[in-house]
Amino acid sequence: MDQMVGQNVQGQRDKVVIIMGATGTGKSKLSIYLATRYRAEIVNSDKMQVYKGLDIVTNKVTWEEQCGVPHHLLGIRDPYTDFTVEDFCYSALHAIESILSRGRLPIIVGGSNRYIEALIDGDESKFRSKYNCCILWVDVSMEKHYPFLSERIDQMVENGLIEELSEMFDPNLDYSRGIFRSIGVPEFDQYFRTKPYLNDENCEMLLQKAISxxxxxxxxxxxxxxxxxxxxxxxxxxxxxRLDATEVFGKRGKEAEEAWKDCVGGPGLRIVAHFLKDITKQAPADVIAVDHES
Structure with a gap:
């Protein structure tokens, strides 16, 4: 697309897409899928992924998964410092303006909902007065979601989570600051502290306890x-x-990918297309589902 995607004519608000959802629902996948089809750049709103390091623990998208799409506020912060709500709002607004200045569409994505709420509704709602937002919510039923989250953590362990944590372990760590607040860091403290003094059986027992x-x-x-x-x-x-991805989580391989395009990718693409074309009428009923029961 050759037009200035995110910017509007004088007097209209610039456009921003926001993708929300619980951890592990596929928000990043959708953001990259949309960004590769529009001239878009991604602004990370996950407060742990903003830090450098612990890429497996924080589940950052890899360079390959980014598909060449520019990502902002991803892996840029010193892991020993704090990144406050105020820091996020300031940095996100700067990134949004930078993206819009290049005629591209900003897509904000991440699981730190408190940060997104502060960005949108904070500061006397100046954000809403300046930007026109399209908010996509990727949802999965708990029945399907929880087993997937367990499997994902098992896969993270296989991918080197323990080794990654071991490299950054320090008995004097402050688990109330920086990246060390991430789920997956304090849980392994006892394991790393006592591992040198335990036999293999007790060591394995502590490891499984930490994973649980x-x-x-x-x-x-x-x-x-x-x-x-x-x-x-x-x-x-x-x-x-709301994009209901539940069906995707009950399938594997090619079937899962086809279901994702039917339930998430395709509908998301159509909703954003309506949004960017200034179509104000509600999207068709087969595109979005507004009712939800968990």
């Missing part, structure tokens, strides 16, 4: 994120477009 705690805390995070999204959608009337 990481899974439980990830489930809790997903539940809190979903609860927050419900409040924003049904309590504050954010008008999100």
């Amino acid at each position: 705690e990481m899974k439980e805390n990830t489930w809790d995070l997903a539940h809190r994120q979903l609860k927050k999204i419900h409040r924003l959608q049904y309590g504050k009337g954010w008008g999100m477009h």
Whole structure:
């Protein structure tokens, strides 16, 4: 597309796409899928992925997965420092303006809903007065989502999570600061502290305990994120477009990819197309589902 995608004519608000959802629902995949079809750049809104390091633990998209799409606020911050809500709002606004200045569409994506809420509704809602937002919500039923999250953590362990944590472990770590607040870091503290003094059996027992705690805390995070999204959608009337990805999580391989395009990618593409063309009428009923029960 050759037109200035995110920018509007004088007097109209510039356009921003926002993708929300609980951890592990496929937000990043959708953002990259949309960005490769429009002239778009991605602004990360995951408060742990903003830090350098622990790429497996924080589940950052890899260079290959980014498909050449520019990503902002991803892996840029010193892991020992704090990145506050105020820091995010300032940095995100700067990134948005930079993206728009190049005639591209900003896509904000991540699971830190408190940061997104502060960006959109904070500062006397100046964001809403300046930008026209299209908010996509990728949703998955808990019945399908929780087993997937467990499998994902098992895969992270296979991909080198323990080795990655071992390289950054320090007995004097402050788990209330920086990247070390990430789920998957404090859970392994006891394992790394006592590992040199334990036999193989007890060591394995502690390792499995840490992995189980990481899974439980990830489930809790997903539940809190979903609860927050419900409040924003049904309590504050954010008008999100809900994309139900549940069917995808019951399939594997080619079938899963086809289901994703049918349930998430295709509908998301059509919703954004309506948004960018200034079509104000509601998207067709077969494109979005507004009812949700978990």
